[in-house]
Amino acid sequence: NYGIVLDAGSSHTALYIYAWPAEKDNNTGRVEQTHSCKVKGKGISSYASQPWKAGESLTLCMQEAEQKVPNKRHHETPLYLGATAGMRLLNMENSSASDKVFQAVEKALQKFPFSYQGARILSGQEEGAFGWVTVNYLDDLCSCCVLTSMRFLSPSQGLETTGALDLGGASTQISFVSDNYDGSESPSNSVTFRLYGNDYNLYTHSFLCYGKDQVLRLALAQQTQVNFHPCFHPGYTEIKNYSVLYDSPCVSGRKPQGAPENFTLRGNGSFGQCQEIVKSVFNFTSCKYSQCSFNGVFQPLLQGPFGAFSAYYFVMNFLNLTDTSIPLDTVKDKLARYCATPWDEIKLHTGVKLSYLAEYCFSGTYILTLLTEGYNFTSESYSNIKFIKKVSRSYATLFLLHTPQMPHDLSSFPVDH
Numbered sequence: 330n331y332g333i334v335l336d337a338g339s340s341h342t343a344l345y346i347y348a349w350p351a352e353k354d355n356n357t358g359r360v361e362q363t364h365s366c367k368v369k370g371k372g373i374s375s376y377a378s379q380p381w382k383a384g385e386s387l388t389l390c391m392q393e394a395e396q397k398v399p400n401k402r403h404h405e406t407p408l409y410l411g412a413t414a415g416m417r418l419l420n421m422e423n424s425s426a427s428d429k430v431f432q433a434v435e436k437a438l439q440k441f442p443f444s445y446q447g448a449r450i451l452s453g454q455e456e457g458a459f460g461w462v463t464v465n466y467l468d469d470l471c472s473c474c475v476l477t478s479m480r481f482l483s484p485s486q487g488l489e490t491t492g493a494l495d496l497g498g499a500s501t502q503i504s505f506v507s508d509n510y511d512g513s514e515s516p517s518n519s520v521t522f523r524l525y526g527n528d529y530n531l532y533t534h535s536f537l538c539y540g541k542d543q544v545l546r547l548a549l550a551q552q553t554q555v556n557f558h559p560c561f562h563p564g565y566t567e568i569k570n571y572s573v574l575y576d577s578p579c580v581s582g583r584k585p586q587g588a589p590e591n592f593t594l595r596g597n598g599s600f601g602q603c604q605e606i607v608k609s610v611f612n613f614t615s616c617k618y619s620q621c622s623f624n625g626v627f628q629p630l631l632q633g634p635f636g637a638f639s640a641y642y643f644v645m646n647f648l649n650l651t652d653t654s655i656p657l658d659t660v661k662d663k664l665a666r667y668c669a670t671p672w673d674e675i676k677l678h679t680g681v682k683l684s685y686l687a688e689y690c691f692s693g694t695y696i697l698t699l700l701t702e703g704y705n706f707t708s709e710s711y712s713n714i715k716f717i718k719k720v721s722r723s724y725a726t727l728f729l730l731h732t733p734q735m736p737h738d739l740s741s742f743p744v745d746h
């Protein structure tokens with residue numbers, strides 16, 4: 330059997346093909362990702378002003394899928410599109426624009442012979458929960474991302490589950506099982522479901538606007554009137570357009586009156602000052618629960634190992650900081666040295682887009698600040714985090730949960746409160 334998932338994020342869209350044995354075997358059936366294709370261009374939400382292009386952008390990957398899935402399986406192969414924070418933001422800002430993007434996408438997808446199951450925006454809670462399922466399915470020993478049931482042993486069998494930390498472009502998610510959380514405090518953070526005969530009660534939260542691209546906008550928006558920005562390398566200079574910077578509901582309220590068309594961004598590479606700016610995007614002043622992460626959001630005590638993926642991995646891997654046995658203070662020192670490195674030296678790095686190179690100092694600072702100040706990881710618990718390269722994004726598991734011929738009983742997932 331085959332299934333196709335289109336993952337439509339804020340900064341990218343990708344297509345994944347999954348395959349699994351036709352016989353239904355509830356214990357040993359394996360689901361493998363057999364093919365992936367990166368859709369050209371940015372996430373489909375970026376086509377708000379030219380929706381038809383959103384549909385067209387998918388065509389090449391869809392044609393590849395037609396080649397990869399055997400012809401005789403085409404009609405029974407389910408095809409899903411799940412959109413995340415980029416579309417959530419577009420929908421908040423201009424729902425008719427997001428409807429038009431979906432119409433164009435549907436029109437394009439329906440031209441293909443697969444069993445089209447619809448396109449929709451996932452809730453933050455679903456995105457967090459699917460990320461957790463995916464992290465707990467990942468077979469660490471297999472480099473090709475085989476989803477396996479092996480890890481879903483009951484707690485009495487002594488296997489702890491792994492929490493999920495997902496950093497996207499527009500939102501970020503934290504999801505984990507905690508002995509101190511039964512869902513009674515802040516029930517909107519609870520997702521309960523049954524997998525492989527075990528009941529799970531998960532804590533999950535998605536912070537919209539706290540993906541790294543949106544926080545960068547916030548960090549830039551605060552500093553447009555000053556001479557130097559500490560999150561960029563000494564010697565870095567870029568002309569930025571005000572309208573482009575403020576073109577997001579995450580920052581639009583902060584646009585200064587009478588702002589000129591452009592401003593010049595100049596870096597001075599100070600990790601300490603950059604951290605102060607990043608800290609200021611979190612609100613720690615009020616918490617009506619027993620404990621909070623930030624912005625008044627409940628979070629129980631952190632528990633267990635965590636897998637950190639997407640931008641967490643891209644950034645920490647580039648910075649050579651994925652080894653969490655290195656003391657946190659040393660990690661900060663290394664990042665501070667990196668931030669202070671002149672841009673002339675940084676830009677010599679080959680094989681990486683200049684736009685990514687320019688942002689690693691900011692992104693590394695944001696990641697460390699989010700983990701320690703935001704989620705309350707300490708010098709000790711930081712070592713419980715593993716930065717993992719993951720081929721597919723969280724909600725690639727979406728189709729697993731709704732496809733009846735799947736080898737595992739996932740039908741009751743997720744039960745929303």
Ligand SMILES: Nc1nc2c(ncn2[C@@H]2O[C@H](COP(=O)(O)OP(=O)(O)OP(=O)(O)O)[C@@H](O)[C@H]2O)c(=O)[nH]1
Binds near residue numbers: 337
């Ligand atoms: N350095 C680097 N950054 C990347 C790479 N691929 C994606 N990113 C960035 O990492 C961030 C997260 O990317 P994704 O995981 O694709 O997130 P997304 O699905 O677009 O975001 P959401 O809609 O918030 O879920 C974005 O800021 C991307 O621009 C990469 O290969 N290298």
